[in-house]
Amino acid sequence: ILNVEQSPQSLHVQEGDSTNFTCSFPSSNFYALHWYRWETAKSPEALFVMTLNGDEKKKGRISATLNTKEGYSYLYIKGSQPEDSATYLCAFIPGGGNKLTFGTGTQLKVEL
Amino acid sequence: DTAVSQTPKYLVTQMGNDKSIKCEQNLGHDTMYWYKQDSKKFLKIMFSYNNKELIINETVPNRFSPKSPDKAHLNLHINSLELGDSAVYFCASSQDTFGTYNEQFFGPGTRLTVL
Helix, strand or coil: CCCCEEECCEEEEECCCCEEEEEECCCCCEEEEEEEEECCCCCCEEEEEECCCCCEEEECCEEEEEECCCCEEEEEECCCCHHHCEEEEEEEEECCCCCCEECCCEEEEEEC | CCCEEEECCEEEECCCCCEEEEEEECCCCCEEEEEEECCCCCEEEEEEEECCEEEEECCCCCCEEEEEEECCEEEEEECCCCHHHCEEEEEEEECCCCCCCCCCEECCCEEEEEC
């Protein structure tokens, strides 16, 4: 059973704050890491697929970094807006694997 | 233009009944999946099909049977429904064979309630 952990479990920030959260995964056998954004009453939407150690990806105010040697990825949101409120999921695939193992998510609430 | 669609969106049924959930994708993807979102909101893979062939079959009761008539459709049939089957079921699709390198596109989910 793969251990994919996300922290914190939930986060409340004020509009305009920058924030970040962590996804930890087994470092011994890495293939790819996905990040998804999941708004309430909607379906998960892909943010990033990361495959190389040191990868940095950016989409608007959201960016992610990847450290496969130590087994973690950070997701950053700059200048949080209320519309960023969602659950952010990471999903890990080991080498030779054929499925995503999802973390339990970080629930972000951005308040005015 | 709905990329991944599921029907029905809500399904309320009695214990012991048999029901089906349908999924269709118009993205031209080769691989489709069924996920179950459990009570702790955790997404767990159930099945995956690549071009109509089963490639992932997790430890799921054999009351659950997926069927893929073509690569654009993946249906989920559940026999003898139990209370514990109540959950939200998500269909997804991806371009690559194992859905690991390319992002997955999710349907809107089907909320199944077994009474």
